[in-house]
Amino acid sequence: MSTFLGLPRRRTVPDDAAPFGDVPHPDDPLRWGETFPDAARAALANTQLRTNLGHATSTIRAKRALVVDEVPDWEALRDAGSAIKTDVMARLPELLTELERNVTARGGVVHWARDADEANRIVADLVKATGETEVVKVKSMATQEIGLNEALAAEGIAAVETDLAELIVQLADDMPSHILVPAIHRNRAEIREIFLQRMGDVPADLTDAPRELAMAARAHLRRKFLSAKVAISGANFGVVDTGTLAVVESEGNGRMCLTLPETLITVMGIEKLVPTYADLEVFLQLLPRSSTGERMNPYTSLWTGVTPGDGPQAFHLVLLDNGRTDVLADEVGRAALHCIRCSACLNVCPVYERVGGHAYGSVYPGPIGAILTPQLTKSSAGGGGRHDDPNSALPYASTLCGACYDVCPVKIDIPSILVELRAREVDADREGRPTGWGAAMKAASFVMRDERRFELAEKAAVLGRLAGGRDGRVSRLPFPGSRWTSSRDLPVPARQSFRSWWAEDHDGPTHNEPPHDGPPHDEDDAR
Amino acid sequence: MRIALTATCIADVMFPQAPRATVRLLERLGHEVVFPEKQTCCGQMHVNTGYFDEAVPVIRHHVETFEPVLDGEWDAIVVPSGSCTGSIRHQQGMVCRRAGLDGLGARAEAVAAKTYELSELLVDVLGLTDVGAWFPHRVTYHPTCHSLRMIRVGDKPLQLLRAVEAMNLVELPDAESCCGFGGTFALKNSDTSTAMLHDKMANVSSTGAAVVTAGDYSCLMHIGGGLSRARSGVATMHLAEILASTREDPAPAPVGAQGTQERAGATEGGHR
Known part of the structure; x- marks a missing residue:
């Protein structure tokens, strides 16, 4: 059953400490665990998970609806977001080289990584060159996707997650279950337990009051920020015409990481570009309202290369492919690359709401995960699909209800892509054993x-x-x-089909078929 | 108007009460209804499960059956199903083009442009919201996903239902949430589907309604299947059945167990 359940990698916590979750770190962050129907069955029986998810998703859905409904030009903004992303995908190669030129001209160093291993190698070497053994991290899906923390741990480098929810997941030796709210499956009693057992420097009388938990994490992280010499981040946007990178966040931990350390290493998927600085105005309206249900997120950090005397004096940008070029080559599937990781589709998805993120067996769960993961891993979409690949089940993990498409800020037609991926899965099967x-x-x-x-x-x-x-x-x-x-x-x-009833009841010249030769009907039964 | 009826394969075999009510309603409103007997299925099940190659001949058959609408044989085509209308309108052309059949795709799209879901036909084409219906029961309405988000019927079904005389229409909490059917999803992901169905049923029960109605018997088969299994006593009826019901020719009393609608219908005197 657990075909792709890899061996746990080296962890950042002592080996004798049992993990809190039932999800050990997989070898492949895009493919782990059982196939969706089996994993979902287990998740559905997890009472705590069901309660947490039901509460969290309905709360965030309501918040989003409120702040979206108040924007009179929301649909125009979505159209603009979609158009900008379509344009980016159409000229991605030239935009990427232009970004490289602009980042380099402003003192940054650009690295190109074909896959996860290459990206991890580049980052590990950069950290090692600084002589540091601990780095602070800004929440980043790209580094989750490549399993960077585990790769760094294998090189003797401890990566400390500084986003509160990501820290909870890391301390629990768990995997994220939501793109934006990675610890959505945990409640505050569990978080208190995780902090007490794993954080090391928490007050012994810590309660599960949210403020106390946040203050404990704040004190813990503050010590990390002040000592860190290297930070690792992802990026929400890479502005081509200026070489500017952007991180959008709520807690301010990102701002700390992006300003205090001497070296900043940013890992960014190649699809994250916007052509011009002005394009940010569209996405900075779309993203916070779609993701956290806020009119504007508290912290938006923008940096351009290196500024002498201000912030990190060494900046490295790692441009990550990891399957994206293959997705880009796909006429239908490439729209999945438009995703700005807002997670609105997760929050409205009736399937995600009930099974949670881990059932998808990928760091990208929910509707977007169901179209992105199979493509990035070439399971059902694209060539070389394997029938027993658990990711082949992901395009079927949807009722095609369409709620995801309606809320997507860049109008990714997820249901249509799901159907297309199903067709490819079926077509791939045609050459194999009959089903x-x-x-x-x-x-x-x-x-x-x-x-x-x-x-x-x-x-x-x-x-x-x-x-x-x-x-x-x-x-x-x-x-x-x-x-x-x-x-x-x-x-x-039915006792009598409609067709048969019609032939009896509506005999007439309009029929364009030979007369119906239906069976006799008992008047008591037939209507 | 002269209106061709797409009965849909599932209603033809399993729920003939929906297309029959559609016929009764439109004829009562003074229109001529035609049932092109060549019709079988729109291909939706094949498309949504990923069997595009198998869908193409089914789509071709649908297009050939209903193509006379383009020559003025009929003024419009009506479908008592949001999801079949959605598949006809948004998938048939795509599937044909993907198979390299651009000509067939264009024909499918031309036929689709003349094809309307029942509430669309009544409200948009015929300009009606009050169809003179009478249905003295407590009813809640489930807007099916494809009627809501694929063909965007909006509140047209509710406009029609609000005008029904003697009916107590109660709002369904969390109405726009999927019931968990999803065609083959109900089989491939039976557990998740059941969890979604449970919540839908709880919301239906909370309304105290005797009848849950929708514009699609596939979703109603799912919701009704759960309500029947739970012996809830709540009945499922298609929008058309309620709209066809009049004081003079009332629909049979709702029956809350699957398979028994027809038995109840069998006693309905002069009700065709």
Whole structure:
């Protein structure tokens, strides 16, 4: 079952300390654990998780709705965001080299990383060159995606997460379960326990009052900020025409990391570009309202290369591909690269709301994860897909309800991409072993493309009435129907199909088919 | 108007009461309804499960069946389903083009432009909100995901329901949240689907409604399946069934167990 559950890597906590979660650090942050339906089944039974998620997502949904509804030009902003991202993807190679020129001209050093290993190698070497063994980190999905903390730990470098929620996840030796709120699956009693056991310098009388927890983390982190010589960050945006990088955050920990240390290393996915500084005005309106439900986030840090006497005096930008070029080459799937990691789609997703992030087996959970992860890892989309790859199940982890598309600030049509990825999964299977689904779908297609066959099937379906009890309700079917009847009844097929009723009731010249040769009907039964 | 009916495959076999009510309603409103008997299915199930190759011949068949609308054979096509309308309007063309069949894609889109979900036809095309219905029951309305977010019917079904005489329409909490059906999702991710269904059922029960209605029998099959299993006593009825009901020709009394709607219907005297 756990095909891709890798061996735990070296952790930053003592080996004898049992992790708080049931998710040890996987080898591949984009592919771990059981397939979605199995992982979801376990998550659904986790009472604490269900309660936390239900509360957190409904709260943030309401906050977002409030601040979005008050913006009169919200739809125009979404269109602008979508258009800017489409433009970026259309000229990504030239924009990237222009960004490199501008960052370099202002004293930064640009590195190019094809994949996670290369990016981790570059960052580890840069840190080692400073002689430091501890670095502070700004919350970053890109570094989660490449498993940077674990890679640095293997080189004897301790990376300290400074975002409160990310710190909780790190101390618990856990994995994030939300893009924006990585510890959404924890409640404050659990957080108190994690702090007491793992933080090392907390007051012994710590309670689970949110303010006390925050103050304990603040004191702990303040010591780290003041001693750190190296910081590692991601970036929300990379402005091409000025070489400026941007981090948008709430707590101020990012600002500390971005200003106090001597060396700053930023790992940024190559899709994070905006062409001009003015383009930020669109995204700085879209992002905070979509993500935290705030009109404006408390801290927006912008930096351009190196400024003598102010802030880090060495700045490195690592441009990360890690599968993005393949996604970019995909006409349909490339829209997934427009994502600005706001996580609005997670918060409105009825599936995410119930199963949480870990069920997706990727640091990118929820609807965006369901289209991004399979593409980045080339599971069902693109070539080389493996049938037993758990990520192949992700495009099916959706009812296609469309709530994600409605809230996406850059209008990524997630449902359509999900359907496209399903088609690729099916097409990849065509060359492999036949599946039950495939056989059923082929049979249904054969029947449904011809009205005579369809009508015969309808008549056969009426025999299905035998499966029902005396009340016409089917409560128990063999597999795979059991997947339905485990929790739902099914009515037996109607005694008389609509088609047959019509032929009896509406005999007329309008029929464009041969006369219907339906069975006789008992007047008491037929309507 | 002369209106062609797309009954939808699932309603044709499982829930004929929906297309029958659609016929009854439109005829009562003075329109001629035609049922092109060649019709089978729009291909939605194949498309949404990823079986595009298998969907193409089904889509071709649908387009060929309903193409006479382009020559003025009918004024419009009506579908008593938000998701089938959505698939016809937003997926058929895409699937054909993806298969390199641009011509078929264009024909599908031309047919789709003449295709309306029931509440769209009534409100947008026929300009009606009061269709003269009478339905003396407590009812709550579930806006299905595809009617809401794929074809954007908005509050058209509610406009129609609000005008129904003697009906007590109660608001469904968290109405816009998916019921967990999602076609094959209900099988492939049965557990998650069930968790979503449970919450939908709890919200339905909280309204005290006797009937939960929607514009799509696929979602109603799911919600009704859960309500029936729980022996909740709450019935599921299509929007068309409520709108077709009049004081003179009332719909049969709601029955809250799956499979029994038809039995109840069988006793409905002159109610066609």
